[in-house]
Amino acid sequence: MGTVLVDGFWRGTWAIAREGGRAVLTVDPFAKLSAEDREALSRGGRAAARVRGARRRDARRQNRLRMSRTNRLLGYSEDARLLIVNADDLGMSASINEAALRAIEAGVARSTTLMTPWPAAAQAMGMLRAHPGIAFGVHLTVVCDNHDYRWGPMAPVEAVPSLVDESGRFHHEDRFREIVERVRLDELEVEYRAQIGAVLAAGLRPTHLDWHCLSDGGRPDILEMTVGLARELGLALRVCDGAWIDRLGSLGLPTQEHELMNSYELDPDGKSARYVRMLRELPAGLSEWAVHPSVDGPDLRALEPATWRVRTTDYEFLVCAEARETIEREGIVLLNYEPLQRLWAA
Numbered sequence: 001m002g003t004v005l006v007d008g009f010w011r012g013t014w015a016i017a018r019e020g021g022r023a024v025l026t027v028d029p030f031a032k033l034s035a036e037d038r039e040a041l042s043r044g045g046r047a048a049a050r051v052r053g054a055r056r057r058d059a060r061r062q063n064r065l066r067m068s069r070t071n072r073l074l075g076y077s078e079d080a081r082l083l084i085v086n087a088d089d090l091g092m093s094a095s096i097n098e099a100a101l102r103a104i105e106a107g108v109a110r111s112t113t114l115m116t117p118w119p120a121a122a123q124a125m126g127m128l129r130a131h132p133g134i135a136f137g138v139h140l141t142v143v144c145d146n147h148d149y150r151w152g153p154m155a156p157v158e159a160v161p162s163l164v165d166e167s168g169r170f171h172h173e174d175r176f177r178e179i180v181e182r183v184r185l186d187e188l189e190v191e192y193r194a195q196i197g198a199v200l201a202a203g204l205r206p207t208h209l210d211w212h213c214l215s216d217g218g219r220p221d222i223l224e225m226t227v228g229l230a231r232e233l234g235l236a237l238r239v240c241d242g243a244w245i246d247r248l249g250s251l252g253l254p255t256q257e258h259e260l261m262n263s264y265e266l267d268p269d270g271k272s273a274r275y276v277r278m279l280r281e282l283p284a285g286l287s288e289w290a291v292h293p294s295v296d297g298p299d300l301r302a303l304e305p306a307t308w309r310v311r312t313t314d315y316e317f318l319v320c321a322e323a324r325e326t327i328e329r330e331g332i333v334l335l336n337y338e339p340l341q342r343l344w345a346a
Helices: 035-074 094-103 121-132 173-182 185-201 222-233 242-251 271-280 298-303 308-318 322-330 340-343
Strands: 002-006 009-019 022-029 081-092 110-112 136-140 206-210 285-291 331-333
Touching: 002 110, 035 081, 035 285, 035 308, 035 340, 081 094, 081 136, 081 222, 081 242, 094 110, 094 298, 094 308, 110 242, 136 185, 206 222, 222 242, 271 308, 271 322, 298 308, 298 331, 308 322
Parallel strands: 081 110, 081 285, 081 331, 110 136, 136 206
Antiparallel strands: 002 009, 009 022
16 A cells, blocks of 8 residues: 655555456545546556566566576476475474474474584484484574573684673674674684584584574675585575575575575464465475474473473474375475585585
């Protein structure tokens, strides 16, 4: 909806809707308009409809280009519906570790991402060594999202002073978003390399990188640095920015093409029905769901006293028969990051 201005004054509202394949402009004036004003509105409306139509055609063209490119790169037909279900936050707690393993081995999750600074990371790495078939990435972590449970960097504190507070621990998520522009890029790369290095030193081989709580790292140059790091190490990367998705795709580097689904944005009540509906409506091309499964336990409730049900409801859906049956019925192809990594590492 927009506003109608006549001689600089607000004189009504307008909206464009599609009816029978056509764009229809509706104007709702606050008072009777003169014939001259009606003619001016008509001309303006036709121009607005043309612009809107052109934008819709361009968006459809870009979507077709992305779908064709990504599916072609991965060896699938253009209309194939591909989905990565990734269990974020491995290493946060024992209950989360247990759920991630079960969701992959007995459910519809196909990969997970490990947070190395958390105390349960050692247990998670032992689990990954015991289950070498599990595809996993490194969940790059430079924020704390819990005021009562804080952690610090893998690199020496003196090497990354812009990343930590006076206690030597990472800033809380809200605080980090305030200071992200002051974080030094070179220090961030030092910490990222330390976290990835801890995984490699444990004899593990990740498939990809993504971020904890920060979309595309929180800053354009952070994203660019991490793209370079991923390419250097032969790892794929979760990317959300549309311009970067197009840029990487043109280089033969596939990413998900549609908006990342973050399960923390869904209401736990009625979540299973919502997930089923989302599966039925899944578009062609590659999508990714960032889910956060956990079994119930005192460690989970201590970590997230207000939001623990986000995690338990994720877990319940991932291992339920309805999830598997819906995916099979819809012909959805479940992937992990391994086929993407092969192209990023080429």
